[in-house]
Amino acid sequence: MAAVENRLLLKHADEDYYSPGIDSYLEYGGYETFKKALTLKPEFIREEVKESNLRGRGGAGFSCGVKWSLVDRKSTKPIYLICNCDESEPGTFKDRQLVHKDPHQLIEGMIISAFANDVEQAFIYIREEMPLGAKILEKAIGEAREKNFVGENILGSGYSCDIIVHRGAGAYICGEETGLIESLEGKRPYPRIKPPFFPAVLGLYNCPTIVNNVETLCNVVHIVKMGADEYAKIGRPGNTGTRIWCVSGMVQKPGYYEIEPMSMRELLYDLCGGPLPGRTFKGCVPGGGSMKILRADESYRTKRGREFTFDEILVDFDGIQAAGSMSGSSGMMILDDSVDITEALANITAFYAHESCGQCTPCREGSLWAKKITARMCTGGAREEDVDLLYDMTGNIGGRTVCPMGYSTTWPVQSYIDKFRHEVEANATANTCGMKSFDERLIEK
Numbered sequence: 410m411a412a413v414e415n416r417l418l419l420k421h422a423d424e425d426y427y428s429p430g431i432d433s434y435l436e437y438g439g440y441e442t443f444k445k446a447l448t449l450k451p452e453f454i455r456e457e458v459k460e461s462n463l464r465g466r467g468g469a470g471f472s473c474g475v476k477w478s479l480v481d482r483k484s485t486k487p488i489y490l491i492c493n494c495d496e497s498e499p500g501t502f503k504d505r506q507l508v509h510k511d512p513h514q515l516i517e518g519m520i521i522s523a524f525a526n527d528v529e530q531a532f533i534y535i536r537e538e539m540p541l542g543a544k545i546l547e548k549a550i551g552e553a554r555e556k557n558f559v560g561e562n563i564l565g566s567g568y569s570c571d572i573i574v575h576r577g578a579g580a581y582i583c584g585e586e587t588g589l590i591e592s593l594e595g596k597r598p599y600p601r602i603k604p605p606f607f608p609a610v611l612g613l614y615n616c617p618t619i620v621n622n623v624e625t626l627c628n629v630v631h632i633v634k635m636g637a638d639e640y641a642k643i644g645r646p647g648n649t650g651t652r653i654w655c656v657s658g659m660v661q662k663p664g665y666y667e668i669e670p671m672s673m674r675e676l677l678y679d680l681c682g683g684p685l686p687g688r689t690f691k692g693c694v695p696g697g698g699s700m701k702i703l704r705a706d707e708s709y710r711t712k713r714g715r716e717f718t719f720d721e722i723l724v725d726f727d728g729i730q731a732a733g734s735m736s737g738s739s740g741m742m743i744l745d746d747s748v749d750i751t752e753a754l755a756n757i758t759a760f761y762a763h764e765s766c767g768q769c770t771p772c773r774e775g776s777l778w779a780k781k782i783t784a785r786m787c788t789g790g791a792r793e794e795d796v797d798l799l800y801d802m803t804g805n806i807g808g809r810t811v812c813p814m815g816y817s818t819t820w821p822v823q824s825y826i827d828k829f830r831h832e833v834e835a836n837a838t839a840n841t842c843g844m845k846s847f848d849e850r851l852i853e854k
């Protein structure tokens with residue numbers, strides 16, 4: 410039987426009968442879960458979220474319940490909640506769908522999470538390139554405020570909470586939670602050093618702060634609605650719930666697919682229609698541009714030694730990790746045999762060089778070097794030793810910077826070379842790439 414989606418968060422999103430306004434949301438049971446939440450104890454909701462094993466959908470896959478449990482509740486300072494709607498990772502476009510098509514689900518998830526964590530002021534940090542999303546959210550918050558789901562003394566409960574939409578200026582680093590916090594405070598978004606600046610203790614305005622991704626917060630509605638036990642039956646242990654995968658690149662039906670764990674073959678063939686006519690899959694970047702590439706013709710091995718093919722990779726947090734990469738922001742970019750691997754890498758390195766915030770020398774300088782070297786591999790003028798130089802140099806970026814962005818240059822470069830060395834070397838020495846469709850802007854000084 411062909412695999413199918415399981416739409417929990419996107420249940421109504423693409424239906425003709427549904428609009429992003431509050432009327433549609435209320436018609437299909439919207440805010441009923443929040444009303445239920447108001448009858449529960451905040452610590453009970455926090456425990457439910459922990460029990461559900463919900464893992465963050467923003468990148469690292471850290472347990473949402475554990476993150477909430479780390480909040481410094483002994484502090485007399487206010488606790489803040491920030492929804493990370495920066496969605497800056499290349500190949501990722503799921504939060505955009507949730508915001509554009511069902512904004513009240515996010516608002517309900519936020520207000521439940523705020524209530525559960527004694528938060529009275531919440532923020533949505535949205536990137537500038539999502540102007541429509543910001544407008545939709547502002548309108549939706551207005552509607553929710555009118556119905557008193559947001560604001561003072563909500564539904565006569567004595568609990569008050571407001572949500573502010575804050576537009577970023579459009580920078581990749583503002584997706585990193587401490588860079589985001591700096592930006593929200595009106596400063597240059599240089600990520601903060603952890604420790605001491607763990608947001609749960611020293612976050613926004615040096616107060617305890619929770620930062621969660623859009624998709625993570627939307628899931629909270631369903632956990633509280635269904636109860637942790639029922640929710641945890643979706644997916645598999647350690648990978649509970651559904652996940653929205655953004656599939657782009659060389660497949661017949663690119664798009665966003667909300668699924669429970671399934672094999673790569675099921676996702677790429679049953680849902681995405683397989684490769685383009687006459688083409689074969691070459692590989693995939695499974696979790697957004699910064700993640701390590703996987704080869705389609707390679708066999709993989711579990712820790713216990715069981716071999717499995719690319720088609721058999723289980724598309725979830727642990728399945729992709731078992732194949733040697735990470736599910737990151739679930740932005741899956743598919744490459745086929747028409748793609749020049751060096752050209753793809755040059756595109757990626759140019760992006761991270763452009764987006765490095767410049768605070769740490771290894772990332773600022775190293776990403777620029779990577780961009781220049783991969784560009785000359787595409788355009789001619791590369792030297793034979795450039796492949797090793799690139800590999801060694803990028804080995805000194807990830808792990809040597811304040812935030813994990815250093816890995817955004819290290820992981821693509823090293824994995825593309827590990828998996829496709831012969832191709833990268835051929836381009837470097839014989840200029841086989843020949844700048845077929847190469848973007849001239851990449852070789853700007």
Ligand SMILES: Cc1cc2nc3c(=O)[nH]c(=O)nc-3n(C[C@H](O)[C@H](O)[C@H](O)COP(=O)(O)O)c2cc1C
Nearest residue numbers: 465466467493495496497584585586621622625814
């Ligand atoms: C360089 C960098 C960029 C990031 N960009 C985003 C982003 O655009 N959206 C997001 O939700 N998380 C992003 N993250 C992860 C956040 O720092 C943070 O872990 C996440 O928002 C936590 O939410 P979650 O626990 O719900 O996943 C990024 C991390 C790094 C290091």
